[in-house]
Amino acid sequence: MALWGGTFIAGRTLAQTLSPYSAAFCRFAVAAVGMGILLWSQGERLPRLKSVQVLPVVVLGLSGVLAYNVCFFSGLQTITASRAGLIIALNPVLITLCSAVMFRHRLSAMTLAGTGIALVGTALVLSDGHLQTLLTQGISRGDLWLLGSVSSWVVYSLVGKQVMGTLSPLATATYSIWVGAIALFPLAIHQGLWQSLPVQPLVAWVGLMYLGLLGTVLGFSWYYEGIKTLGAPRAAIFINLVPVFAVSFGVLLLRESFSPAMALGGGLVALGVVGVNWPQSPKNSSL
Numbered sequence: 001m002a003l004w005g006g007t008f009i010a011g012r013t014l015a016q017t018l019s020p021y022s023a024a025f026c027r028f029a030v031a032a033v034g035m036g037i038l039l040w041s042q043g044e045r046l047p048r049l050k051s052v053q054v055l056p057v058v059v060l061g062l063s064g065v066l067a068y069n070v071c072f073f074s075g076l077q078t079i080t081a082s083r084a085g086l087i088i089a090l091n092p093v094l095i096t097l098c099s100a101v102m103f104r105h106r107l108s109a110m111t112l113a114g115t116g117i118a119l120v121g122t123a124l125v126l127s128d129g130h131l132q133t134l135l136t137q138g139i140s141r142g143d144l145w146l147l148g149s150v151s152s153w154v155v156y157s158l159v160g161k162q163v164m165g166t167l168s169p170l171a172t173a174t175y176s177i178w179v180g181a182i183a184l185f186p187l188a189i190h191q192g193l194w195q196s197l198p199v200q201p202l203v204a205w206v207g208l209m210y211l212g213l214l215g216t217v218l219g220f221s222w223y224y225e226g227i228k229t230l231g232a233p234r235a236a237i238f239i240n241l242v243p244v245f246a247v248s249f250g251v252l253l254l255r256e257s258f259s260p261a262m263a264l265g266g267g268l269v270a271l272g273v274v275g276v277n278w279p280q281s282p283k284n285s286s287l
Contacts, residue, residue, distance in 0.1 A: 001238055005245020007215040008081035008088075009253055010207035015076040017204050018196055024069035025188035026197075028181040030212025031220075035174040038217055046171055056163045057175045064156030065180020068149050070187075075145030080256045085246025086125045087146040089269045091239045093118040094154045096276045102158060114275020121268025129261025161227055169224030177216065243269075 014023050039046060049057060076084055093115055100107050126143050127133045139147070156176075163172050226235040243266060250256040 001241035002245050003214045003219045004239075004242045005085065005249055007211055007219075008076070008085050008246040009249045010210045010215065011072060012076045012081040012084075012250075012254065014204055014207045014211070015073045017200055018073075019188075019191040020070050020073035020077070021184060021187040021191045022193045022196055023073045023208075024066070025181060025184035025193065026208050027069065027211040027216060028065055028177055028184060030208060031177050031216035032181045034213050034217035035170075035177055035221075038221070039170060039174060042170070044168070044170060046174060047167065049175070050166075053163065053166060056159055057172075058179055059159050060156055060163060060172070060176035061179025061183060063152045063159065064176055066183045068152035068156065069180075069184075071145045071148035071152060075142045075149065078142035079140070079146065080250060081254060082247040082250035082256045082258055083125065083143075083262065084146050085243035085250070086262060086266045086269065087122065087143060088150060088153075088246075089239070089243040089266065089273070090118060090122050090147075090150050091153055091157075091242075092273045093269075093276050094150060095157050095239075098154050099158060108278070110278040111276050114272040114278070116272070117275060118269045118272025121265040121270075121272060124261050124265030124268065127261075128259060129264070157227065160224060161231070164224065164228050169228050170221055173220040173224050177220065 011023075018026070072084075096111065097107070097115060099105065100111075123131055126139055160172060160176075167175070223235070226238065229235075247258060247262075247266065251258055
């Protein structure tokens with residue numbers, strides 16, 4: 001979660017000099033090589049996909065890699081890393097709710113209350129404390145891009161849980177990264193990848209290495225290990241730490257401001273996540 005918190009800082013910096021498709025492709029081109037090295041170092045061979053596994057793996061690449069990162073870099077062009085981190089904090093709530101719908105789990109009163117609290121917190125962050133502006137002015141384009149990242153990650157998490165019934169976490173992450181990188185390549189070319197790379201400053205290259213190796217290779221692998229061991233809803237609890245690191249790094253490294261409304265909204269989101277994942281009594285447990 002600390003590594004992922006740092007991706008908002010690297011992403012915010014990189015989004016100022018590279019187009020969203022180019023930044024996303026470069027991140028996962030580095031990650032694709034890193035995943036190959038990681039597989040080789042651990043003596044694991046990438047299994048051949050069965051026909052029934054192909055479509056889910058493609059969905060993983062298109063959701064968790066292509067869609068998430070295009071939305072991620074597009075949003076970070078206009079909003080701060082701290083704000084983006086707080087919006088992404090909505091992930092655990094939506095993962096739990098969508099998991100309940102897909103797998104027909106009963107939702108407790110605490111889960112429903114936590115959902116409401118988290119949504120109010122998110123609204124405070126999006127409106128910077130002025131809730132009426134959501135009705136009169138709507139949500140900014142940057143915020144909408146980050147909400148797109150949230151939706152993409154929900155799909156990635158839930159489909160990934162099913163894929164890992166037959167593939168290891170490392171193989172699952174590797175395939176999704178490779179699929180996403182391949183899908184991003186023609187889009188990056190169209191946005192002038194070759195023309196923009198030679199003029200990138202050193203800080204952009206450092207950011208790309210961080211995003212590709214630490215934020216992706218280690219981050220994805222460890223996240224899927226957590227999902228396999230704890231299940232998607234319980235592993236999602238830890239995502240609540242991402243905005244804590246993102247905000248802390250944003251304030252310390254990028255000198256970003258942090259308003260009282262963002263603090264209150266972030267706190268409500270965190271409280272809501274606790275409520276959503278509160279242990280249920282046996283009679284209210286999932287089917």
